[in-house]
Amino acid sequence: MRYDIDGLIELGQRVVDAALKQGATVAEAVVGEGQHLSAKVRLGEPELVEEAGSKSLGLRVMRDQQVAVTHTSDLTPSGLQRVVEDALELARLSQADPFAGPPDRSQLSKVSEHIDLDLFDEQVDAIDAAAALDMAKRAERAALSSDARLKNSEGATVARQSGASALVTSGGFRAGTRGTYVSLVVSPVAEDEGGKRRTGYHWSARRHFAELDKPESVGEEAARRTLAKLGSRKIETQELPVVFDPDTARSIVGMLGGCVSGGSVWRRSSYLAERENTRVASDLVTIIDDPLMPRAPGSRAFDGEGLLSRRNVLVEQGILKQLLLDTYSARKLKRESTASASRGGSGGVGAGSSNLYLVPGTMTDAQLLASTERALYVTDMMGYGFNPVTGDFSRGASGFLIEKGQRMFPVSEVTVSLNLDELLQRIDAVSSELEMRTSTAAPMFRVSAMMVAGS
Amino acid sequence: MAAARYVAPFAPQGATPIDADTASRVLRIALEQGGDYADLFFEYNVSGSYSLEEGILRSAGRAVSMGLGVRVMKGDATGYAYVQELTPEAMAHAAKTAGQIASGGKPHAPVGVQSRELPMRYALALPSLETSGEHKRDLLMRADTAARAIDPRIVRVEASLSEELREILIATSDGKLVHDRQPLIRFGVRAIAEDKGKRQTGSSGGGGRLGLEYFDAQTPEHHAEQAVRHAIAMLDARESPAGELPVVLAPGESGILLHEAVGHGLEADFNRKGTSNYTNQIGQKVASDLCTVVDDATLHGSRGAINVDDEGNLPTSSVLIQNGVLADYMHDRHSAEHFKKAPSGNGRRESFQSHPMPRMTNTLLLAGPHDPEEIVKSVQRGIYARKFGGGQVDIGNGDFVFALTESYLIENGKITAPLKGVNLIGNGPEVMRRVSMLGHDLGVSDGIWTCGKDGQSVPVGVGCPTIKIEAMTVGGTQAG
Numbered sequence: 001m002r003y004d005i006d007g008l009i010e011l012g013q014r015v016v017d018a019a020l021k022q023g024a025t026v027a028e029a030v031v032g033e034g035q036h037l038s039a040k041v042r043l044g045e046p047e048l049v050e051e052a053g054s055k056s057l058g059l060r061v062m063r064d065q066q067v068a069v070t071h072t073s074d075l076t077p078s079g080l081q082r083v084v085e086d087a088l089e090l091a092r093l094s095q096a097d098p099f100a101g102p103p104d105r106s107q108l109s110k111v112s113e114h115i116d117l118d119l120f121d122e123q124v125d126a127i128d129a130a131a132a133l134d135m136a137k138r139a140e141r142a143a144l145s146s147d148a149r150l151k152n153s154e155g156a157t158v159a160r161q162s163g164a165s166a167l168v169t170s171g172g173f174r175a176g177t178r179g180t181y182v183s184l185v186v187s188p189v190a191e192d193e194g195g196k197r198r199t200g201y202h203w204s205a206r207r208h209f210a211e212l213d214k215p216e217s218v219g220e221e222a223a224r225r226t227l228a229k230l231g232s233r234k235i236e237t238q239e240l241p242v243v244f245d246p247d248t249a250r251s252i253v254g255m256l257g258g259c260v261s262g263g264s265v266w267r268r269s270s271y272l273a274e275r276e277n278t279r280v281a282s283d284l285v286t287i288i289d290d291p292l293m294p295r296a297p298g299s300r301a302f303d304g305e306g307l308l309s310r311r312n313v314l315v316e317q318g319i320l321k322q323l324l325l326d327t328y329s330a331r332k333l334k335r336e337s338t339a340s341a342s343r344g345g346s347g348g349v350g351a352g353s354s355n356l357y358l359v360p361g362t363m364t365d366a367q368l369l370a371s372t373e374r375a376l377y378v379t380d381m382m383g384y385g386f387n388p389v390t391g392d393f394s395r396g397a398s399g400f401l402i403e404k405g406q407r408m409f410p411v412s413e414v415t416v417s418l419n420l421d422e423l424l425q426r427i428d429a430v431s432s433e434l435e436m437r438t439s440t441a442a443p444m445f446r447v448s449a450m451m452v453a454g455s
Numbered sequence: 456m457a458a459a460r461y462v463a464p465f466a467p468q469g470a471t472p473i474d475a476d477t478a479s480r481v482l483r484i485a486l487e488q489g490g491d492y493a494d495l496f497f498e499y500n501v502s503g504s505y506s507l508e509e510g511i512l513r514s515a516g517r518a519v520s521m522g523l524g525v526r527v528m529k530g531d532a533t534g535y536a537y538v539q540e541l542t543p544e545a546m547a548h549a550a551k552t553a554g555q556i557a558s559g560g561k562p563h564a565p566v567g568v569q570s571r572e573l574p575m576r577y578a579l580a581l582p583s584l585e586t587s588g589e590h591k592r593d594l595l596m597r598a599d600t601a602a603r604a605i606d607p608r609i610v611r612v613e614a615s616l617s618e619e620l621r622e623i624l625i626a627t628s629d630g631k632l633v634h635d636r637q638p639l640i641r642f643g644v645r646a647i648a649e650d651k652g653k654r655q656t657g658s659s660g661g662g663g664r665l666g667l668e669y670f671d672a673q674t675p676e677h678h679a680e681q682a683v684r685h686a687i688a689m690l691d692a693r694e695s696p697a698g699e700l701p702v703v704l705a706p707g708e709s710g711i712l713l714h715e716a717v718g719h720g721l722e723a724d725f726n727r728k729g730t731s732n733y734t735n736q737i738g739q740k741v742a743s744d745l746c747t748v749v750d751d752a753t754l755h756g757s758r759g760a761i762n763v764d765d766e767g768n769l770p771t772s773s774v775l776i777q778n779g780v781l782a783d784y785m786h787d788r789h790s791a792e793h794f795k796k797a798p799s800g801n802g803r804r805e806s807f808q809s810h811p812m813p814r815m816t817n818t819l820l821l822a823g824p825h826d827p828e829e830i831v832k833s834v835q836r837g838i839y840a841r842k843f844g845g846g847q848v849d850i851g852n853g854d855f856v857f858a859l860t861e862s863y864l865i866e867n868g869k870i871t872a873p874l875k876g877v878n879l880i881g882n883g884p885e886v887m888r889r890v891s892m893l894g895h896d897l898g899v900s901d902g903i904w905t906c907g908k909d910g911q912s913v914p915v916g917v918g919c920p921t922i923k924i925e926a927m928t929v930g931g932t933q934a935g
Contacts, residue, residue: 042531042728048810050535051552056520071518073539082460082519090515093588097513129555152729189730189851196732197851232852237698237934267508268611268647268654346518383856384845385878385930389647389656394695394878394930396847396856413854415878415930417697451932453697453880 002125003033003164005176011057011075012168018084019061020170024091026062026102027170030304030343031055034163035125039132041140042155049129058347059083063091065100069347102305103327103337108173109308114301118294119179123209125162127182132158135184135215142219143188147227154187154199156219167343173306181207181297184215186222192230200226205437207295225379228400232412234454235401241375241428242416242450243368243402246435248381249442253287253358255420256280257440259388260314260322262329262340262351271391271421272320280320281424284361284445287315289324289340291354298355298439304343309354312338318425326351358442361430365444368431370405376452377402378416391420397452414454423447461584463499463521463622465541466634473497473541475568478626481525482566485550486628489560490527490534492788493553494766497523497541497624498807501584506615507595515588524807525549528789529557535810568632573762573769576755579666583618583640586667591616594667598644598675605683608690611647612682614675616640623765631767638664639758639914641903644678648686655692657685658842658860661901663758663916673901685842685861688873695862695877695931701837702879702924703830703865707898708843710917713748713820714906715846715855716883717741721775721783722801722813722908723790725850732853732884733781741781742887745823748776750785752800752816758902759817759916763800766811770800775818776887787813805911815906817916823893827921830892832868838929839863839870840879853883856930878930886924894921 012029019027033055040048056073057080068090072083140156159182166176183205190198202222204213244252256272264270272280281287291300291309300309305327314322325333326341329351342352363371382396394417400407418426431443465473478495485493504516523546524537534556538545583591598614619639626632643660659681661673704712717733725731733741742748752761752770764770766788774782786794787802790813803814831839839862846857862874899918906915 045530046532046556048533048535049556050810052535052537052549052808054522054537054539054808056539067514069514069516071516071520073520073522075539079519086517090517090588093592094513094515095511097511154728154730192852195734195736196853197730199730199849199851234928237928239934267613268649269656271654346516348514348516382847382849382854382880383858383878384847385856385858385876387656387860387876389654390875392876394858394876394932396854396878396880396930398854412852413880413882413928415697415856415880415928417877417930417932419932451697451930451934453928453930455699455928 003178005164005166005178008033008164008166008176009168009174012166013174015057015059015080015084016168016170019059019087022084022088023063024061024088025064028060029168030058030165030347032163032165034161036161037127037129037132038157038159039129039136040155040157041133041136043153044137044141046133047155051129057083059087060347060349061087061091062100065096065098066091066094067097067100068094071346099328099331102169102171103307105171108171108306109302111175113308114175115292117292117299117301119207119299121180121208124160124180124182127160139184139186139215139219142216143186143223146220146223149190149227150188150223151191152189154189156186158184167306169306175302177300179207181205182209182212184212184218186219188223188226190226190230198226198229198232200229207297229410232398232410234413235411235452236455237453239449240452241372241446241448243372243375243377243444243446245379245444246442248378249445250438250440251381253356253442254440255386256287256424257353257356260324262323262325262333264388265323266329266332269389271389276320278320279318280421281315281318282427283318284427284430285315285318285424286359288313288359289353289356293355293436296355296436300354303339304341304349307337307339310339324351324353353440355436356440357434358430360432360434360443362432363429365431365433368429368444368446369402372402372405372446375402375446376411393418393420393423414452416450416452418450461501461620465497465624466622473624475570475632478568478632479566481546481550482626482628484547485525485527485554486563488554489557490529490554490563492528492628494526494625494627495523496765496807499622500619500806502617502619503584504617505591505595507599508613510599512592512595522807523549525553526810527553527556529560532556533810537808566628568626568630570632573633573635576753576760576762577638577664579638580668581666582638583667584620594670594675598679601676601679602644602646602683605680606687608648608650608687609646609683610649613645615643625767627767633763633767635762640665640669642678644682646682646686648690650690653690655686655689657682657689659685660903663756663902664760665756692873692875694933695874696929696933697931698929699926700929701834702927703834703837703839704922705841706894706896706920707918708900709840709922710819710900710919711843711846711857713818713919714815714917715848715857716886717748717776718815718818719848720850720853720883721785723784723786723794724813726784727790727793731850736781739781740779741884742776742779743890744779745890745893746776746779746887747774747821749774749821750815750818754817754899754916757817757899757916758904758914761816764802765804766802768798768800768802770816773799785813785815787811803913805913809911812908814908814913815915817918820919822895822897822920825892825894827894827896830894830921830923831865831870833892833923834865835867837865839865854880855883856880879927880930881927886927889925890922891925892923896920
């Protein structure tokens, strides 16, 4: 066993005990340890090999209801002493928050209840620099050798991470978890007219090595995507149906995820505050947060406060049914926690998603596109054009113009705009193809009309 | 209060200083497998954060991180490894791991390093980390009280202060040994206004490589007022037009245009690899005659200022575009060697856990000849952009976006109705050629910007005068 979870728990317990001894009424420590390797190849030659391990500790303390959070990568005795002293000093400075407090002890999960979600793969953990460079080379070669117009490259990168973490709280919770994640991305460059370069990419990412796409197939797909962009042009400003591919669709699902998290709702920083049990999307839209999917990127058996993870249906056939809540936001909003606490490595706690996805529909990607009379098919979005308070959404986009189900030509330098509330209610088709490559995922979907600004 | 609490152990005044001999020893280990070049980047970072919401300081935080990053280069290949412990064994292990990139080569000749003096661009009167927590809490309280007092439609106020001290020591196999302490603060106020079923948000912030003396000039009340003004103005915001329109950019923050439209494309790594749309364009016309763009690390106390870059090179103020003609790229050591230029001091990295890349410091478009009022008057129908939420660029084709969080319609030469948040999209070289008027009112944005590249974040500054762009695509929702 590469990671000593019991050792991490022991370290966390020592720090929790020290904090309690120095006057904390609540102390919670998260200890994380990880190994990381990243290997990048460009034009067939190694460009960067990065390799390192790290370990750090985050601490949240309360003195009655005064809260502070500290973090350190200095795990020497003096470093640990400092992290505790700093936390208590800062807790004295912060002001009593009537809603602050740990979850009730009766809500904490027991280790015996924690499901094994199969998140760690020895084979990923064992990938060394030579193997990673070899995979990256194969992927890049597959891309560049597939077409003479691909003469340049931003490179191919294989990265693997493995790690373990433990949570120890003064309420009596003590447990750890470990996991792996491996990714491969290839980014070829094609020369276009007017000195422009078209950079496309494709990637695969998994917790288990056996499930990762083969380097050659990732490279070939990256080549297809890059070449398809050649000759991209602006289109005229018009209202059009818009099809979002899975990568852009997931970023829209992620925006919704932010707006249903407890923190943004009690802060009135969400356009969905006060919208529970009302229609927030078309009836084709069901959105689930499920931390219990085996081998999925965002899976966890328990949440960041030690509560037993559970599947939450957030939006059911277009109706907002449930917010994502941790103990604090639940108290603020007079609800129960949905076991959605996420505790960052830095020690702070907030409500967040685990594996957040849009439930697949009935048509395949090909059928969805074929059924589309005329639309902008968006494959890339740029920029930060979302205001969660109002739902206003406007981002740069590129992709293809679809007519009678066929790709006509590539489009770039346009924006797509529509308030998210309207956008979700105008979803009129959802594909059946969902892949959990990242912790927020969605199948392709179509919006019946959006403003596309171009020339 | 104790200043001595925050001194890097490896610093000359620290508990276990890294001297020239120790550094040379680790560099020799890094190069013993045949590398051409190696550097050591020691970093000690202490940061603090204070956030006030609903009238109370809800939480305070502090983080300490420390480590050593070792880089070894062989040709165009880089090996990188880092460790958190600074024991001789751990440092040697990192040096060996990074050195493997060159495995099979011949050991490098012995190296010696010598300490160098640096300029000082961030002398602080009141270092934030050494100032009492109560003082900082009061600053946040002042912002909260002020914001609430201005307008009853303000339903929520959030104020935050973050502080950081980044102490670095760099040793290179070409003989440099430098030490720097880089302070940074950032203050922000966000207000939410509600009226007649509408809800809007406004914000204001600033800071830099400054101490709490920053607040003498930019008071918490000033930021509160600006955040409230922004939120209240947005309550009346209407849908923004869609399509190509003339755009006038306010001085200061609009410098984000330069950062995205030309800045990233002029980072020399993309040009070394031939992946930027500015590749092989030196000496070519890439912007209108009015445009002179500089990257200036020397602006005292600014968020993007540095005394030394993260490879030990000394940055200055470099001219990137002179009267519309591309003059130079921004270099790190690697790209400078490729282009046979002196490094321009733009080699920066997020932390000891990351390798350096060419990055911007403070990117400015210099003042032009026009009266700002005349610029607005010259527009029949267009957009006036005042505050921004961030931007992004596609390096290869030069397409870039930036998000407007406060903008207005211009009608018949006058600034009129506020508009909802919207993105502008354009192509860097095309937009820069369409700069038809440039104000004499150069302003530098207050210190709020962070630039991301390849997953690494670094603080930067931007600045510009009032700018008129003949046409840009406005990503609103109203056609026509």
